[in-house]
Amino acid sequence: MGLIKDKIYYTYEDVTIMPNVISLIEHRSECIPLDEEGMLPLFTAPMDTVVNSKNFGMFENEMIHAILPRTESLTVRVENSIRGRWSAYSLTEFEHVFCNEAEKLDEKNKIKALIDIANGHMMKSIDLVRSAKNIYGDNIIIMVGNIANPKTYAEYARVGADYIRIGVGSGCACLSSSNTGIHMPMATLIDETVEVKKSLENKWFNGEFKKLPKIIADGGIRNYRDIIKALALGADYVMIGSVFAKMLESAAPKTANSDEWFKLPLNTELENLTDFRFENTGWRAKYNGKEIYLGDIKATFYGMASREGQIALNGAKTKTSEGIKKTLPVLYTMHGWSTNFMDYLRSAMSYLGVKDLNGFRDYANVIINSQNAVSAVNK
Numbered sequence: 001m002g003l004i005k006d007k008i009y010y011t012y013e014d015v016t017i018m019p020n021v022i023s024l025i026e027h028r029s030e031c032i033p034l035d036e037e038g039m040l041p042l043f044t045a046p047m048d049t050v051v052n053s054k055n056f057g058m059f060e061n062e063m064i065h066a067i068l069p070r071t072e073s074l075t076v077r078v079e080n081s082i083r084g085r086w087s088a089y090s091l092t093e094f095e096h097v098f099c100n101e102a103e104k105l106d107e108k109n110k111i112k113a114l115i116d117i118a119n120g121h122m123m124k125s126i127d128l129v130r131s132a133k134n135i136y137g138d139n140i141i142i143m144v145g146n147i148a149n150p151k152t153y154a155e156y157a158r159v160g161a162d163y164i165r166i167g168v169g170s171g172c173a174c175l176s177s178s179n180t181g182i183h184m185p186m187a188t189l190i191d192e193t194v195e196v197k198k199s200l201e202n203k204w205f206n207g208e209f210k211k212l213p214k215i216i217a218d219g220g221i222r223n224y225r226d227i228i229k230a231l232a233l234g235a236d237y238v239m240i241g242s243v244f245a246k247m248l249e250s251a252a253p254k255t256a257n258s259d260e261w262f263k264l265p266l267n268t269e270l271e272n273l274t275d276f277r278f279e280n281t282g283w284r285a286k287y288n289g290k291e292i293y294l295g296d297i298k299a300t301f302y303g304m305a306s307r308e309g310q311i312a313l314n315g316a317k318t319k320t321s322e323g324i325k326k327t328l329p330v331l332y333t334m335h336g337w338s339t340n341f342m343d344y345l346r347s348a349m350s351y352l353g354v355k356d357l358n359g360f361r362d363y364a365n366v367i368i369n370s371q372n373a374v375s376a377v378n379k
Contacts, residue, residue, distance in 0.1 A: 046114060071313055104136075216237040246328050261295070300327060
């Protein structure tokens with residue numbers, strides 16, 4: 001096919017949101033930035049440096065959809081799914097667990113399952129969605145991806161997928177695009193996938209397509225504004241990895257860096273401390289009731305296709321690495337971050353004069369920046 005020359009493709013950095021002419025909202029508390037389940041429009045990335053069985057409920061308590069990663073045992077993940085909570089599965093695991101009619105699972109709750117693969121363009125993935133939907137119908141809620149071609153959305157809509165992760169290679173610990181050249185810039189990918197979704201509405205209404213899957217923007221999120229831009233572009237949800245890994249309560253291994261920390265008994269973990277608080281000079285906490293200065297806390301974060309991620313999944317490095325390991329600063333508590341995000345999203349909604357997320361997606365005017373405009377707001 002050769003080079004596509006007729007348009008420019010954009011990232012989050014290339015766009016911004018223009019306020020409405022007039023907003024009738026008097027206070028941002030009038031805006032409700034929650035989905036139909038009463039949750040924020042956010043998913044944890046299924047990464048073992050973000051979420052595990054220990055902090056899964058903590059994310060849920062902060063109204064963030066959590067997904068158990070594939071590093072948890074298959075038994076634990078299946079039990080989680082049949083309780084109506086999200087778990088991630090490989091293609092092989094998904095086929096074994098959800099595409100075997102002879103061993104059909106309990107359906108007291110809606111089963112939630114993610115087919116967690118990097119290349120969601122594989123026909124095998126589409127076939128497995130069709131198979132599982134034929135067995136369970138609407139009693140199974142399936143998330144798929146990742147895809148980086150908007151037209152693939154229609155293929156999953158045809159077989160009844162419920163959620164689609166879009167984005168390849170944008171994550172800060174992902175090397176897929178760096179090494180393969182496969183990528184589509186996120187702002188354009190969201191916009192064009194939303195256009196495909198809209199083009200299918202009549203066919204879905206007439207029964208030609210089983211679902212209009214919800215769109216999850218996955219990858220490239222660095223801060224609050226990137227999330228809000230993704231939603232303004234039309235994404236139903238945003239999936240987050242490294243930003244959540246910087247939370248004090250994330251599943252990432254962590255260490256402090258101060259004389260007082262190193263004087264604590266050998267094998268002391270941060271989990272043994274209480275009453276954490278962050279000040280200008282660093283973190284402080286209490287150990288056995290005594291306040292100590294921790295300084296900077298660092299988290300180890302890696303992509304699941306990295307050497308470290310492969311070892312966590314399989315016990316050994318099994319293929320060429322497409323991810324890296326990074327050291328990230330721990331910058332906030334989970335509650336502090338989620339409270340800030342809710343306030344920032346409410347504020348953005350108030351500028352547009354809308355009170356719910358559907359209105360925000362439908363009425364947001366997203367414009368393209370010049371490089372000078374980008375520099376002006378990056379503080």
